[in-house]
Amino acid sequence: MLSTTPNIMQPAEEANNRSGTFAASTSTGQTASQTTTPANVQIQPRNRSHDITAALGGEWLADDAFLTAAFNGMSITFPAGEKFFIDAVRHYRDEITDPELQEHIRGFCGQEGFHRREHQLYNETLCEARGYDLQKLEGKLTKRLDWARKNLPPIQNLAITVAIEHFTAVLAELLLSSDSIMNKAEPSMRELWRWHAAEEMEHKSVAFDVFRAVGGSEELRIAVMRRATFFIGLELARALFYICLLYTSDAADE
Numbered sequence: 001m002l003s004t005t006p007n008i009m010q011p012a013e014e015a016n017n018r019s020g021t022f023a024a025s026t027s028t029g030q031t032a033s034q035t036t037t038p039a040n041v042q043i044q045p046r047n048r049s050h051d052i053t054a055a056l057g058g059e060w061l062a063d064d065a066f067l068t069a070a071f072n073g074m075s076i077t078f079p080a081g082e083k084f085f086i087d088a089v090r091h092y093r094d095e096i097t098d099p100e101l102q103e104h105i106r107g108f109c110g111q112e113g114f115h116r117r118e119h120q121l122y123n124e125t126l127c128e129a130r131g132y133d134l135q136k137l138e139g140k141l142t143k144r145l146d147w148a149r150k151n152l153p154p155i156q157n158l159a160i161t162v163a164i165e166h167f168t169a170v171l172a173e174l175l176l177s178s179d180s181i182m183n184k185a186e187p188s189m190r191e192l193w194r195w196h197a198a199e200e201m202e203h204k205s206v207a208f209d210v211f212r213a214v215g216g217s218e219e220l221r222i223a224v225m226r227r228a229t230f231f232i233g234l235e236l237a238r239a240l241f242y243i244c245l246l247y248t249s250d251a252a253d254e
């Protein structure tokens, strides 16, 4: 599915063989590129803004309340999550010796920073329009991430980022496919989600490359992947459940 870079679920050796470049020593003894992002992919932050106020007041995706709630719920998790990803990757910036990977880290942080800003605005506008309590929606996730920052070793936080970036890239590929449900979205919302998805595809390997470059092990990555899968499901289900609950009580009041 992720066709341009190694699948992060594969063993390190196999991924190394496929990329042919990652952290391998050359015949002259120099360290080769630490990046698996293809040479023709630019990780370029695009400072876009989106006029989505009117769309967020209604069922903007396929005129369907559940699908709209599912994507709105996802958006709720993004600002805190993307801040966590930026911090986790940036922590290792000074340990990276490959200038190309350094450049990719800059691109990654720039892109996630713009996503964070746009989804923060999205979430505030959504909650204002629909009477949701944003603190309540994102409070548990924020606490969980703060706990991870304080209590987990930085390499583990980077492994969490690698795991979640994998899922975001899978979702991004689905959103950009020709038969994606996003074709049925209100145009301004489609533009926002596709902009985000395209940049997620561009930087999908950066956290993984940094994790490998600083010596992150496959054992840790796989163990964290298992736990992250559980918690991603939990956080998305929580946001979706809360939004659906409010939606149902709104409908009952009308």
Ligand SMILES: [Fe+2]
Pocket: 082, 111, 112, 115, 116, 196, 200
């Ligand atoms: Fe993002």
Ligand SMILES: [Fe+2]
Pocket: 085, 112, 165, 168, 200, 203
């Ligand atoms: Fe990302």
